[in-house]
Amino acid sequence: MNTDFPQCDARLPARHDEFVQRYQPPASIPLGPIEIRATALGLTWIAFSTTPGHVDNPNAVTARCARQLEAYFLGELTTFDLPLAPRGTDFQAKVWQALRAIPYGQTRSYREIAVAIGAPSAVRAVGAANGRNPISLVTPCHRVIGSNGRLTGYAGGIGRKHWLLRHEQTVSGERLAL
Numbered sequence: 001m002n003t004d005f006p007q008c009d010a011r012l013p014a015r016h017d018e019f020v021q022r023y024q025p026p027a028s029i030p031l032g033p034i035e036i037r038a039t040a041l042g043l044t045w046i047a048f049s050t051t052p053g054h055v056d057n058p059n060a061v062t063a064r065c066a067r068q069l070e071a072y073f074l075g076e077l078t079t080f081d082l083p084l085a086p087r088g089t090d091f092q093a094k095v096w097q098a099l100r101a102i103p104y105g106q107t108r109s110y111r112e113i114a115v116a117i118g119a120p121s122a123v124r125a126v127g128a129a130n131g132r133n134p135i136s137l138v139t140p141c142h143r144v145i146g147s148n149g150r151l152t153g154y155a156g157g158i159g160r161k162h163w164l165l166r167h168e169q170t171v172s173g174e175r176l177a178l
Contacts, residue, residue: 021062022049025073031160034069034137036062042083046136048156069137075171078104080138087134091119095129102143105172107165109147131155137164 021036037045038061046065058066061083071077086096094117101116102108108116114126133141136156142164146152154161168174 021058021066023066023069026070029073031156031163036065036069038062038065039085042085043135043138044085044087045134046138047134048136048160065138072137073167075167078168078171082138084135084138086139088129088132091122091125092129092132094119095126096133096135096139099130099133099139099141099144102140104140105168105174107143107145109145109149110152111147113144127152143168 023034023036025031025034031048033049035045035047035049036043036058038059040059040061042061043065046069065080065082068077068080068082072080086093088096095113098108098113098116110123110126110130111120113130114120114123117126119125130141130144131153133139133155136142142154142156142161144152151158151161151165
C-alpha cells in the first residue's frame with residue numbers, strides 16, 4: 001500500500017482535468033456519483049460530485065480506483081492500494097498520512113490525530129487539514145470524529161459520513177457508538 005506522499009507545492013495549479021472519471025457506486029449505495037482525478041503519478045482528487053456518473057478520459061489510475069471503490073462499497077475491500085499524488089503542505093501531508101493509518105471500521109478524534117503527528121496542540125489545524133483532504137474515502141477523513149465521540153463536519157455531508165462509518169462497522173464487525 002502506498003502511504004508516502006510525494007513532496008508537492010500546494011500553490012501549483014492542479015493539472016488533472018484531462019484525467020477525470022466519474023464513478024457511480026452500485027445502485028444499492030445511496031451516496032451519489034464520485035469524481036476521481038489522477039495524473040500518471042497517482043490520485044489527486046476523489047470527491048462526491050453533483051454530476052451524473054459517466055467517464056471522461058479515464059487513465060489507468062482512475063480506472064483502477066473506480067474498481068477498488070466498487071469493491072469497497074460492496075464490502076469486498078477494506079484497504080486501498082493506489083498511488084497517491086495529493087497537493088498540499090507538509091503539515092497537511094502528515095495529517096493525511098495519519099488518516100490513512102486509521103484502521104477500517106474504526107475512528108479517531110482530531111486530538112488523537114494531532115498527538116499521532118507530534119503536534120498535540122494543533123487540533124484545529126488538524127481539523128482544517130482534514131477538511132482539505134483531496135482524496136476522500138481512500139484517505140479516510142470520514143473516520144475522524146470529535147473528542148466527545150460525535151460526528152463532526154464532512155465535505156460529503158454528515159449523512160454520507162454516517163453511512164460510511166455504518167458500512168465499515170457492518171463489514172468489519174467493529175462496534176462504533178454512532
